[in-house]
Amino acid sequence: MIPPxxxxxxxxxxxxxxxxxxxxxxxxxxxxxxxxxxLEKKGAKGLSSEELLQLPILYRATLSSLSIARAxxxxxxxxxxxxxxxxxxxxxxxxVRESRWARLRRFFLYDWPAAVRAVWKExxxxxxxxxxGALTSYSLVSSNPEWYYNFVDExxxxxxxxxxxxxxxxSTLGHGKEAAGKGESGLHIFATYLFTHNSRVSILSFAxxxxxxxPTMMLEFYQxxxxxxxxxxxxxxxxxxxxxxxxxxxxxxxxxxxxxxxAAGLRxxxxxxxxxxRGRLEAAAAAGRTAGKVMVGVLLMxxxxxLLEGFGRQLITDTMLRYAIGSLMLLLWLAxxxxxxxxxxA
Amino acid sequence: xTAASAHAKARAARAKKTRQFVTPEGIDLELRxxxxxxxxxxxxxxxxxxxxxxxxxxxxxxxxxxxxQSDLTVVVWMLGAFVLRNFWFIGFELGARAATxxxxxxxxxxxxxxGGRLTADAVVARNLIRELELFLPLxxxxxxxxxxxxxxxxxxxxxxxxxxxxxxxxxxxxxxxMGDLIAxxxxxxxxxxxxxxxxxxxxxxxxxxxxxxxxxxxxxxxLQELERVLRHRDPRAMREVADTIRxxxxxxxxxxDDVFLLSYYRQLKARLERGLLFGKRREDKYASD
Numbered sequence: 001m002i003p004p005x006x007x008x009x010x011x012x013x014x015x016x017x018x019x020x021x022x023x024x025x026x027x028x029x030x031x032x033x034x035x036x037x038x039l040e041k042k043g044a045k046g047l048s049s050e051e052l053l054q055l056p057i058l059y060r061a062t063l064s065s066l067s068i069a070r071a072x073x074x075x076x077x078x079x080x081x082x083x084x085x086x087x088x089x090x091x092x093x094x095x096v097r098e099s100r101w102a103r104l105r106r107f108f109l110y111d112w113p114a115a116v117r118a119v120w121k122e123x124x125x126x127x128x129x130x131x132x133g134a135l136t137s138y139s140l141v142s143s144n145p146e147w148y149y150n151f152v153d154e155x156x157x158x159x160x161x162x163x164x165x166x167x168x169x170x171s172t173l174g175h176g177k178e179a180a181g182k183g184e185s186g187l188h189i190f191a192t193y194l195f196t197h198n199s200r201v202s203i204l205s206f207a208x209x210x211x212x213x214x215p216t217m218m219l220e221f222y223q224x225x226x227x228x229x230x231x232x233x234x235x236x237x238x239x240x241x242x243x244x245x246x247x248x249x250x251x252x253x254x255x256x257x258x259x260x261x262x263a264a265g266l267r268x269x270x271x272x273x274x275x276x277x278r279g280r281l282e283a284a285a286a287a288g289r290t291a292g293k294v295m296v297g298v299l300l301m302x303x304x305x306x307l308l309e310g311f312g313r314q315l316i317t318d319t320m321l322r323y324a325i326g327s328l329m330l331l332l333w334l335a336x337x338x339x340x341x342x343x344x345x346a
Numbered sequence: 347x348t349a350a351s352a353h354a355k356a357r358a359a360r361a362k363k364t365r366q367f368v369t370p371e372g373i374d375l376e377l378r379x380x381x382x383x384x385x386x387x388x389x390x391x392x393x394x395x396x397x398x399x400x401x402x403x404x405x406x407x408x409x410x411x412x413x414x415q416s417d418l419t420v421v422v423w424m425l426g427a428f429v430l431r432n433f434w435f436i437g438f439e440l441g442a443r444a445a446t447x448x449x450x451x452x453x454x455x456x457x458x459x460x461g462g463r464l465t466a467d468a469v470v471a472r473n474l475i476r477e478l479e480l481f482l483p484l485x486x487x488x489x490x491x492x493x494x495x496x497x498x499x500x501x502x503x504x505x506x507x508x509x510x511x512x513x514x515x516x517x518x519x520x521x522x523x524m525g526d527l528i529a530x531x532x533x534x535x536x537x538x539x540x541x542x543x544x545x546x547x548x549x550x551x552x553x554x555x556x557x558x559x560x561x562x563x564x565x566x567x568x569l570q571e572l573e574r575v576l577r578h579r580d581p582r583a584m585r586e587v588a589d590t591i592r593x594x595x596x597x598x599x600x601x602x603d604d605v606f607l608l609s610y611y612r613q614l615k616a617r618l619e620r621g622l623l624f625g626k627r628r629e630d631k632y633a634s635d
Binding site: 019023026029033039040043060063066072073075083084092107111115189192195199200204206208268281284285286287288289291 | 376524544
């Protein structure tokens with residue numbers, strides 16, 4: 001005689017139960033949580049090599065628990081915990097790939113020059129726009145000095161306008177803007193001010209890029225205008241060569257950085273207008289990453305330019321030496337960016 | 347019927363905020379996009395913190411400057427303020443948790459839209475754009491005030507134009523700011539959830555036995571609401587819920603509310619989970635059993 005099969009009770013525990021599932025796996029989740037917390041606080045150094053090996057195993061166990069729990073459990077607190085733990089785990093396990101030092105090294109050796117090289121077309125366009133702005137205002141001001149007042153406002157020129165005497169202009173080239181640098185002790189303050197100010201302008205010209213690059217180009221054109229107008233004033237008094245040296249010592253670095261920040265902005269603008277084979281969003285994101293790298297480089301260049309302008313220009317008064325330093329800096333930047341190197345993955 | 351459609355609407359709203367995010371292991375993490383209010387809250391907290399740090403830093407540098415009589419402190423102050431302003435967001439978002447203190451408090455974080463790792467250049471790009479989004483409307487206003495020649499309408503147009511950039515995140519489904527768009531990032535929910543005690547483990551022998559018909563009136567939504575009430579342990583809410591359930595299944599008030607609710611919860615959970623194992627998911631009480 002066959003015994004009748006046991007009838008399951010209405011509320012009895014089935015062979016598989018969510019509670020039993022939890023009891024079996026809970027230890028893994030707690031261990032994973034603990035490892036993640038330490039990883040977040042101290043980084044990979046906080047874990048022993050054994051624990052590091054444990055990490056992916058626990059991660060996979062947690063993900064598998066999550067998919068089982070989603071299919072079998074109705075405990076909201078448990079589901080939320082597993083979901084949060086998996087998300088945290090995913091971004092830590094897949095997020096950290098190299099140490100900060102290796103990342104820094106790669107940035108300086110490859111990523112930064114590669115990003116600058118990638119925007120070479122935009123750099124040329126922006127450089128031409130700056131040049132165009134400078135030429136426009138130069139020709140206008142040298143034919144009619146009245147134009148000067150439309151281009152440069154009083155505060156910025158601090159007396160360096162067509163009415164000024166050649167002697168006064170000569171004196172401003174000697175040891176810089178009296179207003180800002182009170183003797184030599186004020187130099188470092190002046191340099192810092194220049195750096196923070198220029199950085200903000202270049203961040204702006206980068207950030208304006210996404211409006212199809214038009215505001216960026218206008219901003220750069222405007223920079224060129226100021227330059228050209230000033231140049232015309234000094235050239236009109238026969239001080240063109242000296243003014244060139246005054247400008248050249250830091251100008252090569254600063255204008256290069258300005259052109260690059262404009263190029264980074266323009267890159268984003270063109271990616272939005274002409275996304276090519278990719279979607280517009282993807283194209284913008286790819287351009288944004290390249291441009292982000294360029295911008296870090298631009299800030300570093302502006303720091304160098306600020307130092308050259310604040311210290312170098314005020315301390316070195318020999319025009320030829322100023323030209324030499326300026327050209328050397330330009331050559332250095334060009335070599336750093338554009339000479340191809342081995343192991344260049346990007 | 348209205349309640350049923352309201353439930354359906356709430357579920358649809360939640361689904362609208364959820365984005366598929368499949369890990370290489372083939373599991374969908376179902377990330378949820380952080381709402382505009384959360385983003386705004388996080389930003390305000392961060393700005394206040396920056397301001398507080400800046401004030402402390404300024405006071406400290408003043409003290410150092412007066413004590414040492416050196417104008418080097420001015421340089422340190424200017425550089426410090428610059429770094430604070432531009433690298434507060436970048437520095438924190440480059441960390442392991444990819445969130446500024448404000449974002450941490452709100453339980454949100456930045457992730458790369460394509461599921462890859464969040465690179466430093468993306469973080470830099472998204473935060474440099476912030477400079478523009480925050481300050482362009484202010485600058486427009488300032489420029490308008492400074493120059494009398496510009497008419498009020500032009501100022502208004504400028505401010506409106508810059509506001510459309512700043513409020514860009516309100517106009518798209520994914521709540522991306524201009525910076526997120528450019529950097530290819532998202533801001534998603536990343537709250538931590540504590541692993542609470544399992545309320546269904548203890549043997550439910552001492553409780554009341556409910557019949558299948560009594561348990562059949564509710565679905566998963568009601569079960570999880572009941573779980574929430576039980577975990578909060580607010581006596582008034584528990585009384586209200588217990589009374590509602592008793593009225594619904596026609597039971598007299600015979601035992602303590604928490605005992606009643608706990609055993610009802612356990613048995614309802616067991617019943618619905620058994621249904622799950624058989625491939626039946628009853629979302630709420632309006633769905634057919």
